[in-house]
Amino acid sequence: MSTRVTIDPITRIEGHLRIDLEVEGGTVHKAYSSGTMWRGIEVILQGRDPRDAWVFTQRICGVCTTVHAIASVRSVENALGLEVPLNAQLIRNIIVAAHAQHDHMVHFYHLSALDWVDVVSALKADPARASALAASFTDWPGNSVQQLTAVKEKVAAFVKAGQLGPFTNGYWGHPAMKLPPEVNLLAVAHYLQALDVQRKANQVVAMLGSKTPNIQNLAVGGVANAINLDNPATLNMEKLYAIKSTLEEIQAFITQVYLPDVAAVAGFYPDWLSYGAGVTNYLAVPDLPTDARMTAFDLPGGVIMAGRPGVQQVTSWNDDYLKRNVTESIARSYYDGAWTRGPWEGETVPRYTGDWKPESPAPEKYSWVKAPRLEGKPMQVGPLAQVLVGYLTGHPLTVKYTQAAIAAVKAIHHIDLKPAHLHSTLGRHAARAIRCAMLGELSLKHWGLLAENLGKGDVSTFNPPTFPKGEIRGVGFHEAPRGVLSHWCVIQDGAIKNYQAVVPSTWNAGPRDDKDQPGPYEASLVGNPIADPKLPLEALRTVHSFDPCLACAIHTHDADGAEVSQVKVG
């Protein structure tokens, strides 16, 4: 008898996500991912000035604000063939990098750590032993006996007050929890410190973008930052140096805390280096352009098919292969028809065919999410895609931090990992930490490039756009924290005619397609163990490893469709 486990929506931050699992003999046999991603942006944008589009797209999702703003201006610039002054590229790049670092840290410490860390177990930890353990693999000054004792007391006070605060929904004492008390204590200490570092990353975005979460400084053709190195009202020397020192503080935390923490956790959960691979086709786009014409990039892009080592490199945002081969299928989605089309021809005509009834086979249409495909194939996107592309093509920075992660696991656990272990649930966490460290190094590099260019006397930040008569089309690519984001626009006589956003979570969380090929979430869950269908922690580990921009609740049903339990998870 199979057990059906349903992970169901409760939040509307970006959209709902629901996961249905068929569990047999303690293992997931089939998985279905369905959800509502925000839709209708093209309806709101039709007829508007393309220069205003980014202000609207920034509001698609309150957590991914910056990424939708960046992709939108790039889309219109791409349609116009408009160059962007070097200063503007570099300012955008520093914003992009700081935003992504913020996002990656929040994901690990605040959204997914509770899948692996047992907070209550930290009460059994010996702070002196925890401090000594930490000293064996990192120089971070925040692991003193005194500091760890204070954290332990804080947890004890919360538990005593019967109020675990943000941790109330953890799976305490679940048999799948494996960290020793000392590692749990270190993780809680770093969770607290990460809140502080996350604020610093936000400050960098605010210093350049003038506000978070909704930045104000973008423009089609550049940025609106006024630069005068001696003027206190503009971007000046003092602000530039404040940005630099903040970027350095963030990078210290990432290399001395985040990356080693992921390595420490991973070594205690070696099984999870083999579960959760799923779709091993990967897509990443290049990002962090280093010139006005966008011909050179510091983050690598490429396509990997079926986990094979041969990488088809993507070196340009004008890559014809991508423009011709990205499609979306609506065969299994609540839209009218069953077509597969490129985004420029895409449309959004809802045809809701009813909810999936409990304990019945999956209906033909079961999700509001479309199913993006490349050459007809499902693709996994996200930090893992980018790290694999970089590692396999010998991108020096990717190789450096991938090897650093492998060395950290070896130092802490005496386990030899191979890059092949990255195709897994924990591999996605490791790749995110690796990418975060790469971004830290690159944000400082781009800060240096900006200072150097300003030093030459170039203070230009904006090339004004001119819209031609007739129809033009553009695509704006961005390698966002959750993976490849693309905004596709069609502009007619200077006004928006069509606009489609193909977002990372659509690639990863999308449903089956016209050929019944499962999407990455669906494929990655198959084979995962489920020790207790009432507490399906393992399924959450895999879904969370993709960093879905949403929260969900789990409903577990027995074979008759009666609800056994409901567990809310953040």
Place this chain on the structure above:
Amino acid sequence: MARIAVIGIGNVLEGDDALGPTVARTFEAAYAVPADVEVIDAGTPGLDLTAYLAGLEAVVFVDAVKARGGAGELRVYDRAGILDRGPILAMSPHEPGLRESILHAEFQGVAPATILLVGVIPGSIAFGCQLTAAARAAVPVAVARVKAELEALGVPVTPRQPPLPPDLWWERPAG
């Protein structure tokens, strides 16, 4: 460094979900407050709200809330009312952001001592950039309540002469 903040929460592309940002921007256009009081249209930041709370003495959230009652009616909650586990999940479309951000800030020891939520019951939350009539009628009522709550906190709130037009850019028609 801000001491007190008014934070409007909501998605301006989702009909009456724009209530929080609309009230925050309308208040800011109508009234001047001292430099240590910040008025923020935060969108739907989820857990990122924690960063805005850190170090504040008091915060007044404005948000669309699901509660019993008619569209456009005001509901004001204090910290206990926001955190009370029962109603909160059904209360705001932005869970887990609001409640969990408060808890994260408290665990870290940086949460404001005073936390208030001025809630408005929405008419319709569906994609689109206009408020329903009931929600629009509630905006001045909510703005007055925000003013009263700030004054109760000892903040001088001065009407702007003349008032500025609120920047509700999402309501501008296309073309």
